[in-house]
Amino acid sequence: MITRKKILPYLLVSPYIVHFLLFVAFPVVFSIVLTFHKWNIIAPMEYTGLNNYVRLFNDKTFIKSMGNTLIFLVIHIPLQIIVALFLAEILNQKLKLRGVFRGAFFLPVIVSGVVVTILWQQLYGFDTGLFNRLLTGVGLSKVGWLTDPGIAMISIAVMATWKNVGLYIILFLVGLQTVPAQYYEAADLEGANHWQKFFKITLPMINPTIFMVVILSTIGGFSLFIEPYIMTGGGPLNSTVSAVLYIYKQGFFYYHMGYAATLGLFFAFIILAVVMIQKKFIEKDH
Amino acid sequence: MFYLALTICAVIFVYPFYWMVIASIAPENEIGSLTIMPTSLTLSSYAQMVDKIPIGGAFINSLIVASSITIGVLIFGSMIGYALSKLVFKGRDLIFYIIIFTMTLPFQITLIPQYIIMVKFGWIDTYWALIVPYLINALSIIMFRQYFKSIPDSLIDAARLDGCNELQIIFRILWPNSMPAIITIGIITFMASWNEVLWPLIVIRDESLMTMPQLVTLFAVGGRAESQLGVKLASAVMLALPIVLAYLFFQKYFIQSMASTGIKE
Numbered sequence: 001m002i003t004r005k006k007i008l009p010y011l012l013v014s015p016y017i018v019h020f021l022l023f024v025a026f027p028v029v030f031s032i033v034l035t036f037h038k039w040n041i042i043a044p045m046e047y048t049g050l051n052n053y054v055r056l057f058n059d060k061t062f063i064k065s066m067g068n069t070l071i072f073l074v075i076h077i078p079l080q081i082i083v084a085l086f087l088a089e090i091l092n093q094k095l096k097l098r099g100v101f102r103g104a105f106f107l108p109v110i111v112s113g114v115v116v117t118i119l120w121q122q123l124y125g126f127d128t129g130l131f132n133r134l135l136t137g138v139g140l141s142k143v144g145w146l147t148d149p150g151i152a153m154i155s156i157a158v159m160a161t162w163k164n165v166g167l168y169i170i171l172f173l174v175g176l177q178t179v180p181a182q183y184y185e186a187a188d189l190e191g192a193n194h195w196q197k198f199f200k201i202t203l204p205m206i207n208p209t210i211f212m213v214v215i216l217s218t219i220g221g222f223s224l225f226i227e228p229y230i231m232t233g234g235g236p237l238n239s240t241v242s243a244v245l246y247i248y249k250q251g252f253f254y255y256h257m258g259y260a261a262t263l264g265l266f267f268a269f270i271i272l273a274v275v276m277i278q279k280k281f282i283e284k285d286h
Numbered sequence: 287m288f289y290l291a292l293t294i295c296a297v298i299f300v301y302p303f304y305w306m307v308i309a310s311i312a313p314e315n316e317i318g319s320l321t322i323m324p325t326s327l328t329l330s331s332y333a334q335m336v337d338k339i340p341i342g343g344a345f346i347n348s349l350i351v352a353s354s355i356t357i358g359v360l361i362f363g364s365m366i367g368y369a370l371s372k373l374v375f376k377g378r379d380l381i382f383y384i385i386i387f388t389m390t391l392p393f394q395i396t397l398i399p400q401y402i403i404m405v406k407f408g409w410i411d412t413y414w415a416l417i418v419p420y421l422i423n424a425l426s427i428i429m430f431r432q433y434f435k436s437i438p439d440s441l442i443d444a445a446r447l448d449g450c451n452e453l454q455i456i457f458r459i460l461w462p463n464s465m466p467a468i469i470t471i472g473i474i475t476f477m478a479s480w481n482e483v484l485w486p487l488i489v490i491r492d493e494s495l496m497t498m499p500q501l502v503t504l505f506a507v508g509g510r511a512e513s514q515l516g517v518k519l520a521s522a523v524m525l526a527l528p529i530v531l532a533y534l535f536f537q538k539y540f541i542q543s544m545a546s547t548g549i550k551e
Contacts, residue, residue, distance in 0.1 A: 118521075123305075128319070268394045
């Protein structure tokens with residue numbers, strides 16, 4: 001009876017342990033081993049030392065994908081925060097129909113990225129897309145939303161903001177509700193205007209939420225895949241190749257398993273490093 | 287003032303979906319100039335889509351995969367969450383920290399080796415590859431653990447005195463008292479599995495086994511839509527429909543669930 005009681009907890013957690021060893025621990029170790037090898041799965045593995053790492057730093061597409069991710073994040077993060085904060089502030093005014101608006105902003109969040117991408121590909125279309133029809137309607141010239149290498153990644157960042165911002169509106173709303181009402185009352189007594197209240201009270205109080213949005217968006221930026229896969233295939237001129245799209249191409253298009261694993265390991269390190277730096281900032285703030 | 291701003295924004299978020307739906311039922315030659323309503327409505331885009339891709343089969347596949355994953359995540363998640371919150375055993379804290387650690391691990395590092403495991407297991411082009419890796423989910427374990435902690439031990443002790451075994455305690459005593467957690471985890475798991483597309487693209491090549499997002503993706507990028515916008519959009523509508531319908535009925539739960547996972551991360 002006593003031994004049964006002792007074994008029982010381990011029985012209950014055993015599925016986790018099996019899953020962890022098989023799908024987390026082994027893959028992490030094996031992925032490090034793979035980085036020192038050349039392998040197409042079919043032929044035997046070939047030891048190549050640091051070749052994959054040397055190749056990584058000389059690979060123009062890899063460097064391009066880093067730059068693309070940076071462009072994405074530079075557009076996506078501020079836009080996301082500004083739009084989400086703006087709409088959360090309005091929704092926080094205890095208006096009627098608040099639930100309906102909130103529901104509308106949240107719609108793109110629950111829909112598959114595949115749907116959103118196919119839809120926006122049409123909206124961004126050069127000849128008959130809605131955006132260019134609007135532009136020509138007011139007498140401006142057409143924009144190559146997805147065909148101009150300088151613009152395509154920005155277009156994807158704007159679409160991603162549209163898709164995700166509903167979630168961040170909700171997170172900011174939760175954050176805004178933690179700000180004690182007395183703070184605003186005290187500010188009112190001292191005659192503070194709306195902007196002063198926003199910058200002196202609201203913003204400092206919801207700082208943790210902002211950092212969370214930054215971290216989640218950063219992880220999202222490095223996970224970007226289906227958007228460029230469907231819209232542009234990484235083009236024009238590799239201007240929309242994302243981290244995951246490049247791993248996918250190396251791994252499942254060229255079957256360069258060793259090199260794809262090297263890319264995966266490197267991107268994972270960068271994500272962890274960026275997130276840790278951002279976390280340090282938060283701790284410093286408090 | 288506020289209402290004007292909100293209405294403009296709501297239009298920006300909802301109109302593209304409206305456009306997608308009417309474009310999918312408009313004649314092909316009108317999509318390029320469509321804004322509010324086509325001159326006539328037709329289901330020909332849907333008819334052509336059904337003709338070109340096995341969308342019905344993909345719907346069934348998605349349903350099987352997403353349901354299996356959701357049931358598995360709920361069962362395993364509550365078993366492990368129960369052990370971590372209500373039982374005392376050696377190594378419990380270690381397992382908890384490992385779970386927290388795996389949540390922060392970027393998937394980019396495990397993607398390639400996980401694919402190789404699937405190849406070695408012979409699971410490429412099987413349901414196993416789509417389901418098994420997702421049956422255990424770190425976030426759901428943590429959420430169950432958190433929720434079970436709020437349930438008093440006296441309830442469990444009483445059940446034990448009545449002769450319940452541990453599995454009966456989990457599924458007969460804890461489950462009925464944990465509906466908010468079950469709904470939250472159920473919704474986010476089902477939604478995430480329904481929308482997952484990268485992993486199916488990697489492990490499934492056989493069209494009859496594809497899930498909806500994969501089939502629709504390959505249809506959109508491949509040549510089979512023959513650059514007809516209507517059929518592409520029709521397939522996108524089919525992919526969005528089940529989740530949007532569920533969302534219309536359970537909107538409150540969807541928003542709460544997503545918000546709670548965002549906050550926990």
